[in-house]
Amino acid sequence: MSDGERLIPINIEDEMKSAYIDYSMSVIVSRALPDVRDGLKPVHRRVLFGMYELGVLSNRAHKKSARIVGEVLGKYHPHGDTSVYDAMVRMAQEWSLRYLLVDGQGNFGSVDGDSPAAMRYTEARMKKISEEIMADIDKETVDFQLNFDDTLYEPKVMPTKVPNLLVNGASGIAVGMATNMPPHNLTEVIDGTLAYIDNNDIEVDELMHHIKAPDFPTGGVIYGYEGVREAFKTGRGRIVMRAKVNFEEVEGRESIIVTEIPYQVNKAEMIKKTADLVNEKKIDGIANIRDESDRNGMRIVYILKRDAVPNVVLNTLYKYTQLQSSFSVNNIALVSGRPQMLNLKDLIHYFVEHRHDVVVRRTQFDLRKAEERAHILEGLIIASDNIDEVIAIIRGSANTDQARERLMERFSLSDIQSKAIVEMRLRQLTGLEQDKLRAEYEEIMKLIERLKALLASKELRMELIKEELAEIRDKYGDERRSQIEYSGGDVSIEDLIADENVVITISHAGYIKRTPLSEYKTQNRGGVGQKSAGTRDQDFLEHMYVATNHQYMLFFTQKGKCFWMRVYEIPEGSKTSKGRAIQNLINIENDDKVKAFICTQDLKDQNYINNHYLIMVTKQGQVKKTSLEQYSRPRVNGVAAITIREDDELLEAKLTNGESQVLVAVKSGKLVRFEESKTRPMGRTASGVRGITLQDENDEVIGMVTVNDMNSEILVVAENGYGKRSSLEEYRVTNRGGKGVKTLNITEKTGKLVSINSVTDADDLMIINKSGLTIRMAVEDLRVMGRATQGVRLINIKGNDSIAAVTKVMKEDEEEALEGAVEEAAAEGRPLETTDSTSEISDEDNAGPVSDVEIDTEE
Numbered sequence: 001m002s003d004g005e006r007l008i009p010i011n012i013e014d015e016m017k018s019a020y021i022d023y024s025m026s027v028i029v030s031r032a033l034p035d036v037r038d039g040l041k042p043v044h045r046r047v048l049f050g051m052y053e054l055g056v057l058s059n060r061a062h063k064k065s066a067r068i069v070g071e072v073l074g075k076y077h078p079h080g081d082t083s084v085y086d087a088m089v090r091m092a093q094e095w096s097l098r099y100l101l102v103d104g105q106g107n108f109g110s111v112d113g114d115s116p117a118a119m120r121y122t123e124a125r126m127k128k129i130s131e132e133i134m135a136d137i138d139k140e141t142v143d144f145q146l147n148f149d150d151t152l153y154e155p156k157v158m159p160t161k162v163p164n165l166l167v168n169g170a171s172g173i174a175v176g177m178a179t180n181m182p183p184h185n186l187t188e189v190i191d192g193t194l195a196y197i198d199n200n201d202i203e204v205d206e207l208m209h210h211i212k213a214p215d216f217p218t219g220g221v222i223y224g225y226e227g228v229r230e231a232f233k234t235g236r237g238r239i240v241m242r243a244k245v246n247f248e249e250v251e252g253r254e255s256i257i258v259t260e261i262p263y264q265v266n267k268a269e270m271i272k273k274t275a276d277l278v279n280e281k282k283i284d285g286i287a288n289i290r291d292e293s294d295r296n297g298m299r300i301v302y303i304l305k306r307d308a309v310p311n312v313v314l315n316t317l318y319k320y321t322q323l324q325s326s327f328s329v330n331n332i333a334l335v336s337g338r339p340q341m342l343n344l345k346d347l348i349h350y351f352v353e354h355r356h357d358v359v360v361r362r363t364q365f366d367l368r369k370a371e372e373r374a375h376i377l378e379g380l381i382i383a384s385d386n387i388d389e390v391i392a393i394i395r396g397s398a399n400t401d402q403a404r405e406r407l408m409e410r411f412s413l414s415d416i417q418s419k420a421i422v423e424m425r426l427r428q429l430t431g432l433e434q435d436k437l438r439a440e441y442e443e444i445m446k447l448i449e450r451l452k453a454l455l456a457s458k459e460l461r462m463e464l465i466k467e468e469l470a471e472i473r474d475k476y477g478d479e480r481r482s483q484i485e486y487s488g489g490d491v492s493i494e495d496l497i498a499d500e501n502v503v504i505t506i507s508h509a510g511y512i513k514r515t516p517l518s519e520y521k522t523q524n525r526g527g528v529g530q531k532s533a534g535t536r537d538q539d540f541l542e543h544m545y546v547a548t549n550h551q552y553m554l555f556f557t558q559k560g561k562c563f564w565m566r567v568y569e570i571p572e573g574s575k576t577s578k579g580r581a582i583q584n585l586i587n588i589e590n591d592d593k594v595k596a597f598i599c600t601q602d603l604k605d606q607n608y609i610n611n612h613y614l615i616m617v618t619k620q621g622q623v624k625k626t627s628l629e630q631y632s633r634p635r636v637n638g639v640a641a642i643t644i645r646e647d648d649e650l651l652e653a654k655l656t657n658g659e660s661q662v663l664v665a666v667k668s669g670k671l672v673r674f675e676e677s678k679t680r681p682m683g684r685t686a687s688g689v690r691g692i693t694l695q696d697e698n699d700e701v702i703g704m705v706t707v708n709d710m711n712s713e714i715l716v717v718a719e720n721g722y723g724k725r726s727s728l729e730e731y732r733v734t735n736r737g738g739k740g741v742k743t744l745n746i747t748e749k750t751g752k753l754v755s756i757n758s759v760t761d762a763d764d765l766m767i768i769n770k771s772g773l774t775i776r777m778a779v780e781d782l783r784v785m786g787r788a789t790q791g792v793r794l795i796n797i798k799g800n801d802s803i804a805a806v807t808k809v810m811k812e813d814e815e816e817a818l819e820g821a822v823e824e825a826a827a828e829g830r831p832l833e834t835t836d837s838t839s840e841i842s843d844e845d846n847a848g849p850v851s852d853v854e855i856d857t858e859e
Contacts, residue, residue, distance in 0.1 A: 024175035028339055032174035034181075036333040036342065037354035038133065038158040039165025041172060043087045046076040048101065049155055051126050052134055062105045062123035069119050078148045081119070089116045092124060097168050098183035098217045099476065101130045111218070111261075111298075112268035129476050133160040139365040141358045159358040161472050163189050163351045165333060169214075177339055179332040182214035182231075182239065182263075187477035189348075190469050196348045197462055204233050204345050211344065212484060213239075214327070219260035219481040220244055223324065228484075231329035232344040243323040244483070247310050250303055253287065254310050256317070258300040260481075262325045267291070270322040271300065277320055285313040309500075355465050360455070367451040370444050372416075377441040379417025383424065384434045386411070390421060503766075504545045504570060505579065510593055513579030514570045517546060544766055544774075544807045547599045554631060556596040556616065557588060558649035562641035564634035567599070587637050596653035603632040613656050613681060616641065617664055617691055617704040620648040623736065624688030625679040628655065643687040652704040660706040663731065665716065665743055665756040667702050668695040672740035673731045676706065690737040703756040713784060715759045716744045717767070717794060719751035719802040724791030725759065725782045745790040755806035763808040767795050770804045779808070
């Protein structure tokens, strides 16, 4: 140890603590966080000030980037040259900054993540808006501090006219904290700032009328508003961003075209990852991906496979790729050198406060300069009024100092005034120049008066700030780039499934599938039918229903149990495929069988479930009514829906609103019609009450219809292909439990009754034979007949074949018209007004198993 040195023992914990705090504060204050006043970090501020000092303004020639970096590095920013160049490059990238601060010339990188050219190849100069950020910097508007080697001064903050922090945002990782602030639209921000100046007590909600949401340089769509609201109110929030997309036909294929991507997403990386997901079969439906972006704009083309549904593929892309990404807002900025979390109003408040401070300091500077000039002008005017005497004094003096002293004595002038007189040029003695002096003096006095008034009144200063802000808005303001989709939310599995109409078929042996409704075609009455579902030996189609993919399905089994499923969970199959055994889809017993199937809307909607009922009928004629609320809590293993007596089984279940009329028909051709209100609601486990009395032990119930519209017509079909359409009035209302009235004249030719439906001219019929043949025909082709006739032939039956089931579906052209109306309404953001036959499930809609063919307008 050298002489004079001594060791001081220090606790290592204390030393580590203080050293780490010093380091973290240095990073927080001098590197990573922006100042709330000008929105700049030290490196950006130094780059702009370095360019200002070099004179590379927006109206001058570009200068080599290396020259600018050298200037900043040598004078103000003693760090690596890459940190300076990277900061400058980012200020020149239109996909990084909403309003560019640097005008770059050369290769400054790309949205694909390409590196910029080295700084010796590129050139740069300031953008006009950057000059507004530094306007009045030479008027003592901001404090200066010594640079790293104490040889030069640099500004601590910029006297910005632009609310740069809100407009361009910022991101940075400090020690123990980070900031991530989104950019906003300049026009909106200034409108919000003006509103704040007019009313300092304005609420964040009111500011949001002006500043709608962040506005990203890459455009895109802000999906959902909750995160934006949260960020504006608290300073933290998660904003979901989506690409801007449209559908086109490319080379005869449906394609998804992306024209704008979310902020901070690397386009090339995104395309590569998407291609990997397609190759790994995690994303289906994409045949090819092409990047057709050029200097005119971005264009990414996803060419789809022929059987792909564009919306489904798009939602899958949103879920698994960066076509949807999120921006986590964390508004932390330096306020008086300390990091602080700020909401929207705080950010505006601190900017306005800074702007006011700048205006006060600028006014004080201008006033001082004006008063100094006025003082000199007063001396010059005195001299010009007494010019001969002044000339004589100067000529009679031995030197300049003597002349100044004699002038000060003779005219009571100050040192500055006498110096100005002595230095006067001869041309200032002309009459014209003397008039100019007086005019200038008058102007200066008016200016002094104005500046003093400005310093005396805060209202005047605020008006001036507003005028300057409005000027900035008019000069640099532009339209929003990012659209806002207020109704958006998290992607659920439903979003990945197209909500289209499907036909669900269930065979006698319990095989189920769903097929797009568009696969079925209308034929004329009396046709032979087209080959439909393939069936196994001794099996035949028994049920056919129409629904939409997003609806809930309630399965009722013949043993009286209820199971739940979403339609999209039912396996899809073609018209000719066999489908899947229901036993594999729901936990149904081996000897049980699904007999009824109901589509409902949202089971969480209390109003909906409390105002709807389920009516069930068994083969032996028992009827039971239960509130839908009892079935609104899905369970994997199902629940008991009705207690079934021995030798009986559940046959049908219908959804009603409590005010329907019920028609129950039996094999022998009889029918009973009674008011639903005559049946009181019971619990899930009750076994019900008698609905109809059977003719004999061979007789059984073949179907039930519930109607709400008294103008309904009833269609009954017998097993040998005969059917009849009659008015509802033909069947009088009787008491529940009676034998009923004749519905069809049953003969050997007609065979037993197999089906009952409520129909209108707007329906088509789907008739399924036990052999698997189907025929689609229009109800309007059948005339309305009396009750006791045997009807007309609907379908030609070959050999020992017979009808298995008859169900009604909506006409194809009506489906198209309705879908078009739904799309149009969705595009305009308004609910679709529908008639009873297409609104939420009404009793008439449930008159037959296929009634629920409406488009789900809630989705």
